[in-house]
Amino acid sequence: MKLQQLRYLIEVERQGLNVSVAANKLHTSQPGISKQIKLLEDELGVEIFVRNGKRVTAVTPPGKAIIEIARRILHESDNLKQAAQDFAEVDSGKLTIATTHTQARYALPPIVQRFSQQYPKVKLGLVQGNPMQVCQYALAGQADFCIATEAIGSFEELVMLPCYAWNRCVITPPDHPLLAQKSLTLEAIAKYPIITYDFAFTGRSQINHAFETRGLRPNVVLTAIDSDIIKTYVALGLGIGILAKMAFDPARDANLRAIDASHLFESSTTRIGVPRNAYLRGYVYDFIEMFAPHLSRKVVDGAVHNKPQIDYDL
Numbered sequence: 001m002k003l004q005q006l007r008y009l010i011e012v013e014r015q016g017l018n019v020s021v022a023a024n025k026l027h028t029s030q031p032g033i034s035k036q037i038k039l040l041e042d043e044l045g046v047e048i049f050v051r052n053g054k055r056v057t058a059v060t061p062p063g064k065a066i067i068e069i070a071r072r073i074l075h076e077s078d079n080l081k082q083a084a085q086d087f088a089e090v091d092s093g094k095l096t097i098a099t100t101h102t103q104a105r106y107a108l109p110p111i112v113q114r115f116s117q118q119y120p121k122v123k124l125g126l127v128q129g130n131p132m133q134v135c136q137y138a139l140a141g142q143a144d145f146c147i148a149t150e151a152i153g154s155f156e157e158l159v160m161l162p163c164y165a166w167n168r169c170v171i172t173p174p175d176h177p178l179l180a181q182k183s184l185t186l187e188a189i190a191k192y193p194i195i196t197y198d199f200a201f202t203g204r205s206q207i208n209h210a211f212e213t214r215g216l217r218p219n220v221v222l223t224a225i226d227s228d229i230i231k232t233y234v235a236l237g238l239g240i241g242i243l244a245k246m247a248f249d250p251a252r253d254a255n256l257r258a259i260d261a262s263h264l265f266e267s268s269t270t271r272i273g274v275p276r277n278a279y280l281r282g283y284v285y286d287f288i289e290m291f292a293p294h295l296s297r298k299v300v301d302g303a304v305h306n307k308p309q310i311d312y313d314l
């Protein structure tokens with residue numbers, strides 16, 4: 001049994017049983033992957049995949065158990081490498097964070113700057129995507145952890161560490177009628193075309209829920225994956241925007257106006273997602289604590305390794 005065979009196995013399952021796509025992802029050949037998986041099946045004495053000719057069509061019951069064990073084995077293999085590297089190079093290495101555009105653009109810059117000053121030998125990487133994608137990046141080992149608002153709760157393999165709560169504002173051009181209202185209401189917002197986040201992003205479910213509760217159907221004319229796009233099209237006069245308050249800067253966004261909407265929508269919580277039982281290098285703990293000071297190394301370590309009596313709520 002070889003670790004490479006386990007990697008092939010997991011990648012085929014991750015790519016929806018498409019061996020060709022898995023081969024491209026791993027920069028190898030389809031016949032090579034098929035041969036190694038067959039050798040593994042022969043060694044274990046069970047079929048992991050159901051095949052129809054040359055096509056893989058399903059995972060067998062024992063295959064499901066084997067894939068889960070393979071994930072744990074590879075995870076521990078990565079932990080071994082990280083532990084050795086941690087002792088060899090205390091203050092150098094690589095840190096990759098998977099996150100959404102809003103976090104990368106508005107929440108992370110001061111933390112990245114501070115971290116880079118403290119750890120100049122650590123190479124930082126930011127991988128962006130929607131919340132589902134960034135969680136998958138962390139689980140696949142393509143990032144040390146992920147930062148997002150939605151979706152992290154859907155992945156049981158990730159430990160959820162709450163960082164901070166935030167809410168929304170409505171943005172408009174400088175001469176918009178909404179600015180004359182004494183108190184902003186959902187009914188008033190619903191009268192105008194709305195530009196907001198894509199369904200997979202940044203608290204969109206709270207926005208939908210607020211309107212549904214009042215029996216309103218908002219006229220969403222455009223959705224986008226990041227706050228800058230929303231602001232661009234609001235400035236062009238296509239509608240009013242609903243976005244995270246952190247994404248509006250009066251100085252930088254002088255061509256727009258913002259109205260606080262925190263009384264209209266439930267707050268959202270940004271969380272860090274760390275794979276369970278992951279080995280984290282010392283500087284990873286430090287980055288997390290810089291981003292969320294209540295998440296000390298002791299708290300994070302206890303949560304990731306399921307130690308009792310750890311309280312990491314906000």
